[in-house]
Amino acid sequence: MDSNRIRRVSAVALAAATALAAAACGSSGSGSGDAGGVVTISVNGLPPATQTVDRKNFEDDVKAFEASHPNIRIDAHEGLMDPKTFAAKLAGGQLEDVYYVYFTDPAGLIQRHQAADITPYLKDVPALADVKPELQRVFTGKDGKVYGLPTGNYSMGLVYNRELFTRAGLDPDKPPTTWDEVRTAAQRITALGDGTTGYADFSKNNQGGWHLTAWIYSLGGDVATQDGTGKWKAAVDSDASRKALQYLHDMRWTDNSMGSRQLLEIPDVQKAMGAGKLGMYLAGPDNIPTIVKQFERKYDEYGLAAMPGTATLGGGDGFMFNPKDTPAKIKAGLAWVQWKYLNPDRQEETDKKSAGSDIPIGLPQPDLFDGKSGETVKAVHAKYANVPQQNYQPFVDRSAEVKVKVEPPNAQQIYTVLDGVMQAVLTKQDANVDELLKDAQKKVDTILATAQ
Amino acid sequence: MKVDTVGAPRRTQRRPAAGPAPSPPSSPRRAGLRRRVADNLVGYLFLGAGILAFALFSWYPIVRGFLLSFQQVDFAQPATWVGLDNFQRLFDDPLFLTAWRNTLWFTALALVFGFAAPFVTAVVLNELRHGRAYLRMTVYLPVMLPPIVTVLLWRWFYDPGPGLFNHALGILHLPPQQWLESENLSMLSLVLVSTWANMGTTTLIYLAALQGVPGELYEAAQLDGASIRQRLWHVTIPQMRFILLITLLLQVIGTMQVFIEPFVLTGGGPNDATVTVLLLLYRYAFVYNDFGLASAMSTVLFVVLGAFAGLYLRLTRSKG
Numbered sequence: 001m002d003s004n005r006i007r008r009v010s011a012v013a014l015a016a017a018t019a020l021a022a023a024a025c026g027s028s029g030s031g032s033g034d035a036g037g038v039v040t041i042s043v044n045g046l047p048p049a050t051q052t053v054d055r056k057n058f059e060d061d062v063k064a065f066e067a068s069h070p071n072i073r074i075d076a077h078e079g080l081m082d083p084k085t086f087a088a089k090l091a092g093g094q095l096e097d098v099y100y101v102y103f104t105d106p107a108g109l110i111q112r113h114q115a116a117d118i119t120p121y122l123k124d125v126p127a128l129a130d131v132k133p134e135l136q137r138v139f140t141g142k143d144g145k146v147y148g149l150p151t152g153n154y155s156m157g158l159v160y161n162r163e164l165f166t167r168a169g170l171d172p173d174k175p176p177t178t179w180d181e182v183r184t185a186a187q188r189i190t191a192l193g194d195g196t197t198g199y200a201d202f203s204k205n206n207q208g209g210w211h212l213t214a215w216i217y218s219l220g221g222d223v224a225t226q227d228g229t230g231k232w233k234a235a236v237d238s239d240a241s242r243k244a245l246q247y248l249h250d251m252r253w254t255d256n257s258m259g260s261r262q263l264l265e266i267p268d269v270q271k272a273m274g275a276g277k278l279g280m281y282l283a284g285p286d287n288i289p290t291i292v293k294q295f296e297r298k299y300d301e302y303g304l305a306a307m308p309g310t311a312t313l314g315g316g317d318g319f320m321f322n323p324k325d326t327p328a329k330i331k332a333g334l335a336w337v338q339w340k341y342l343n344p345d346r347q348e349e350t351d352k353k354s355a356g357s358d359i360p361i362g363l364p365q366p367d368l369f370d371g372k373s374g375e376t377v378k379a380v381h382a383k384y385a386n387v388p389q390q391n392y393q394p395f396v397d398r399s400a401e402v403k404v405k406v407e408p409p410n411a412q413q414i415y416t417v418l419d420g421v422m423q424a425v426l427t428k429q430d431a432n433v434d435e436l437l438k439d440a441q442k443k444v445d446t447i448l449a450t451a452q
Numbered sequence: 453m454k455v456d457t458v459g460a461p462r463r464t465q466r467r468p469a470a471g472p473a474p475s476p477p478s479s480p481r482r483a484g485l486r487r488r489v490a491d492n493l494v495g496y497l498f499l500g501a502g503i504l505a506f507a508l509f510s511w512y513p514i515v516r517g518f519l520l521s522f523q524q525v526d527f528a529q530p531a532t533w534v535g536l537d538n539f540q541r542l543f544d545d546p547l548f549l550t551a552w553r554n555t556l557w558f559t560a561l562a563l564v565f566g567f568a569a570p571f572v573t574a575v576v577l578n579e580l581r582h583g584r585a586y587l588r589m590t591v592y593l594p595v596m597l598p599p600i601v602t603v604l605l606w607r608w609f610y611d612p613g614p615g616l617f618n619h620a621l622g623i624l625h626l627p628p629q630q631w632l633e634s635e636n637l638s639m640l641s642l643v644l645v646s647t648w649a650n651m652g653t654t655t656l657i658y659l660a661a662l663q664g665v666p667g668e669l670y671e672a673a674q675l676d677g678a679s680i681r682q683r684l685w686h687v688t689i690p691q692m693r694f695i696l697l698i699t700l701l702l703q704v705i706g707t708m709q710v711f712i713e714p715f716v717l718t719g720g721g722p723n724d725a726t727v728t729v730l731l732l733l734y735r736y737a738f739v740y741n742d743f744g745l746a747s748a749m750s751t752v753l754f755v756v757l758g759a760f761a762g763l764y765l766r767l768t769r770s771k772g
Contacts, residue, residue, distance in 0.1 A: 083738045091527035108741060112526035195613060204719035206739065260612040262633045263721050323528040412739050420723055427633045427722040443546075 039072050039332040042096040043319075046076040053357045057350075065339050072332045080317075081105055090114060090322075097322050098333040103138050103315040104411045106148055115147040116321040121330055122146060127342040130373035138406060139318060142230065149334075151341035152366040153316030154284030155404045156214045157395045158182070158305040159291075164189050164196065164279050165303075175305035175394050179219070179247050182280065182308050186257035189279035198257035198279045200272060201248065201422070204265045208422035209415025210313070210407075211282055215244035217405050218309030223418070224408040224448055232409055234444035236418070237437040245425045245433045253429045262426040270294070273302075282307070284315075285363040285392065293358065303391045304364065306398035314404035316366065344373040351384035362387045364396050410447050417443045514754075520747035527743075538748035548749075550724050551732040554639065555708055558728060561643040562707040567700060570651045574658030575684065588659065592652035599649065603716045606645040607632075610717070632718055635725040642713040642726060650706075654699055661695040662688065694767075701764045705757055729753055 047054035062074045080100045089095040101109065109115045122128060128136070131150060139148035162172035168188040176182040186198025202208050213223050221240025224232050252258045261268075270287065272278035274295025288302050306312070319337050321330050339346070351361050362385025369377055382389070408414050421440050424431040489496065521538055523531040542548055577587055594602060609616040610631035618628040631641045669687045678686065689696070711730040714720055720727035729749065737746035 083741060087527050087737075087741060087743060112528070112741065114526055114528045204721060260628075260630070260633075263718055265719070416735065416739065419719070419721065423721040424723045427630070428635070 037071055039328045040075055041072065041098060041329050041332045041336065042075040042077055043098040043333070043336060044077045044079045044096045045100050045319075046078045048078050053359060057353065057359075061340055065336060069332075069335060069339075072335060074336060086114075093324075095322050097325050097329045098319050098337060099322065100317060101148065101320050102317050103150075103153075104407055106139050106318075106320065107409050107411075109320060110141040110147050114323060116323045116325050116330060117145045117147060118149075118321055118330055118334065119145045121327070121334055124331065125149070125334055125338050125342070127338060127344065127369075127373060130344075130369045130371045131342065132368065132370050134314075134404070134406065135316060135318075135368065138316075139320070148318050148320035149337050149342065150316055150318040150368065151337065152318070153314060153368060154286060154365050155307070155312045155314040155399075155402075156211075156282050156284055157307055157312070158280055159273065159283045159287050160280040160303050160305060161273065161276065161278065161301060162303045162391065163276065163301055164192065168192055168279070172303055173394070175303060176280075176308055177306070177398060179243075179308045183247065183251055183255065183257070186251055186279060187255050190255070190257040196277050196279070197259040197272065198255075199251055200258060200264060200269045200278050200281045201426075202265050202269065203419065203422040203426050204263045206412055206415035206419055207265050209418030210411075212241075212244065212418045212422045213408065213411075213415070214282060214307065214313035215248070216241050217311040217313050218307050218402075219243050220310055222405075222408075223414060224444065232448040234441045234448060236421075236444050237441035241437055242433055245421070245436070248422070249425045249431065249433070252426050258426070263423065276301075285365045285395070288363065288387075289360045299360075299387045300391070304395040306395045306402045310401070311403040311405050314406055342368070344369060344376045347377050347380045348383075351380050355384040355386055360387045361385055362389045364389075364392045364399075410450070413447045414444050417447070517747045517750055518754075520743055521751040522744075523747075524744050534744065538744040539752075541745055542748045542752070547724065547727060547732055551727050551729045554725065554727055555710065555729045557639055558643060558710050559704055559707045561640060562646055562710075563700070563703060565643055565647040566651060566654070566703055566707065569647055570654035571658055571696070573651065573655045574662055575688065577655070577659055578662045588656070591655050594649050595652035597649070599712050600716065602649045603645060603713055606641075606648070607717055610641055633722055635722055638718055638722060638726050642710070642717060645713050645717070646707070646710065654703070657695065657699060658692070661692050665691040697767060698764065701760055701767070705760050705764070708753070708757060708760075 046058055049055055058076065062076055066072065066074060077096055081102055083105075086095070106115070128149070132153075135150040135153055136146070138150060140146055158175060160172070160175055165172040165175070165185070168185070168191070170185055170188060176185050182199060189196060189198040202211050216223055216236075216238070219240040221238045221244070222235040225235045226232050248258075252262075269278065269281050270291050273281065274291045274297060276297075285304055288299065288304065291297060291302065292299055319333075319341070321333055325333065354361055362381050367374070417440050421436045424436050425433070520531070522533060522535060524534045524537070525531040573591055577584055577591070580587065597605075612618055612628060612630055612633065615631070617631060621628055629637060632638050665688060669691070670683060673683045673687050709730055710728050711734065714726040714728050714731050715734070718726045720731050730753075733746050733749045733753070736742050736749060
């Protein structure tokens with residue numbers, strides 16, 4: 001092998017190594033630049049190939065959008081918000097130009113400058129005028145600037161098994177409206193025997209804290225409050241929290257109506273509901289289609305009541321924009337989000353198409369809009385409903401009485417602390433509630449200190 | 453380098469007529485080096501690819517992780533140096549000590565079970581005359597299961613309702629146990645899963661070591677009238693001392709990184725009784741998105757495990 005050949009081979013090896021290094025370090029894969037007046041934006045939210053109907057609908061939407069917006073090209077990616085990969089994608093230039101988030105994410109993302117300020121471009125989004133202001137507030141920073149748009153929401157209610165209600169001598173059309181009634185219903189359902197549990201709740205991986213927050217809201221309390229200067233303080237150590245924990249303790253230990261297995265999370269409880277062995281649990285309306293599809297049940301078997309008490313926890317999802325986006329990309333992204341998700345005029349077309357498939361229409365939420373847009377969407381949903389809307393009437397009927405409150409700032413950290421409180425009450429019969437709350441109050445205050 | 457400079461001229465002297473004469477005549481040392489490279493080019497390419505892969509996927513992340521532990525990062529803007537702030541916050545977190553206490557408790561329990569069980573199994577397997585191959589495979593079988601399958605299987609065993617263990621206790625007229633829901637039992641329950649899942653490999657190592665013990669020693673002991681227990685104590689254990697020590701160290705390093713069992717089975721509960729170092733690190737990184745804090749935690753873990761790894765290297769080197 002002569003020296004020239006050595007040089008050639010070495011050059012090829014070096015080039016290959018450089019390419020490998022470049023690929024490993026990540027290149028800017030998120031859409032191409034703005035060439036020839038055409039802007040390409042990468043977006044996520046494309047349903048996986050296994051969800052054939054949803055995927056096809058999404059792809060059809062992309063085609064229709066590109067046809068009506070000849071200067072915008074959509075590069076659709078699968079996936080939603082995944083905290084495990086978010087930072088790596090952002091660091092490696094792989095984060096989509098327009099990315100999906102849950103309501104628990106925006107505060108942290110804004111604080112860490114991981115979302116673009118879209119305030120100057122909002123005049124191009126007319127539907128925003130009808131979006132519920134409390135939902136839009138989730139995407140507004142402390143500086144008053146807007147960093148994203150909400151596209152879906154839910155508020156927690158009580159999902160229940162209508163068949164078990166009937167068998168236990170309860171009226172499935174009149175589900176509980178107070179926690180006392182929940183407790184009584186849970187006792188009667190548990191009394192059916194054969195491994196049936198009256199009520200279940202989560203207590204693991206932050207989901208216990210999330211639900212305990214909803215419990216505390218429902219009994220008139222809070223987990224964090226803001227003073228006049230905008231500073232957040234813990235409000236966990238309250239009578240409402242004590243009452244909530246007392247109910248949970250009594251159902252678990254006095255009535256034995258919560259089963260003996262604890263440290264549960266969403267899939268465990270949904271599985272029990274899908275198996276017909278669970279009477280009630282706290283959830284948003286979107287849980288019902290999940291159970292029906294996953295466990296091959298029928299919509300008629302399940303009902304939805306409003307949250308017992310006076311308030312509930314609301315959450316949802318939306319889209320934010322890559323902090324590295326150019327103004328052209330932000331404008332194009334806003335056009336896409338508005339056309340696909342905030343478009344009451346397209347609702348009829350969407351519902352008509354979905355009505356014949358297994359995509360549920362007529363669940364009482366999401367409810368994004370107020371005013372005229374809200375009325376339009378509701379009327380179209382009612383027209384094409386393919387789920388038994390009467391089963392969700394108890395939820396709708398009481399919705400005016402139940403105030404929807406959003407999640408606290410630094411929600412996930414606070415939920416970690418409240419997970420411990422929930423676990424203590426559900427796994428230790430002699431748990432000292434006062435001490436638990438005092439300790440949680442201190443910890444939540446420490447967490448909130450960083451959110452000020 | 454020393455080998456190159458000494459070796460190169462020697463080779464040119466040995467094979468002066470093997471190839472075309474170097475033109476123009478460069479120094480014999482350079483010509484020899486070039487020929488050595490040419491002769492082994494494929495080898496160097498493979499070596500280069502390996503080094504590159506290691507650099508990219510192992511060494512770079514280690515260095516980056518270390519740097520991150522002194523930075524505040526959001527990945528959108530350049531990181532800012534914050535000195536020892538992340539470590540300060542880490543040591544202020546009350547869960548930091550809890551996590552270390554729990555991890556050490558897990559490691560201690562795992563050593564009691566994970567160290568003794570494979571040794572006893574290996575000794576028994578070694579003594580068997582029939583069915584040894586079958587039993588060896590049975591012991592190794594759990595290692596072949598994906599960890600998540602193992603953990604989910606045990607979750608069913610532990611279920612306080614229809615679970616296998618409580619069912620078995622019921623047959624024996626014993627009261628059911630809260631395997632994962634009780635603060636006292638939960639860690640032990642996790643250790644049992646881990647021991648069951650990992651003992652196959654250790655058993656095989658012990659078995660191989662046992663078979664390396666010279667048969668004459670046993671024969672001599674038998675002639676002296678030693679019982680089975682005495683043979684075990686005076687022949688087997690001294691002969692296996694080194695391998696026992698090495699597996700002990702490897703087990704400490706392995707068990708201190710416990711994650712999947714508490715993550716899937718208890719989520720760190722009940723009441724933080726099973727929050728381990730890696731579980732807390734995971735929370736910092738992927739729940740709170742605080743990569744500086746998570747990196748500080750991983751640096752602390754790196755130092756602790758590094759001490760054990762150093763000890764391991766020293767032992768293996770002195771033995772070698």
